[in-house]
Amino acid sequence: MTTGTRVVGFLVALAAVFGVAFGIGRAVDPWGGDAPVQPPGVHQQHTE
Secondary structure (H helix, E strand, C coil), X not given: XXXXXXXXXXXXXXXXXXXXXHHHHHHHCCCXXXXXXXXXXXXXXXXX
């Protein structure tokens, strides 16, 4: 394996881990009281 391949593989694995962690965390979210699935744009509650 070349260094570039290792870096790409590491980034892909890292993205997968964070994607699963945040995806499942947002879907289940036993610690938060908010809705399990939020429509897009809800996190931007400030008005300009």
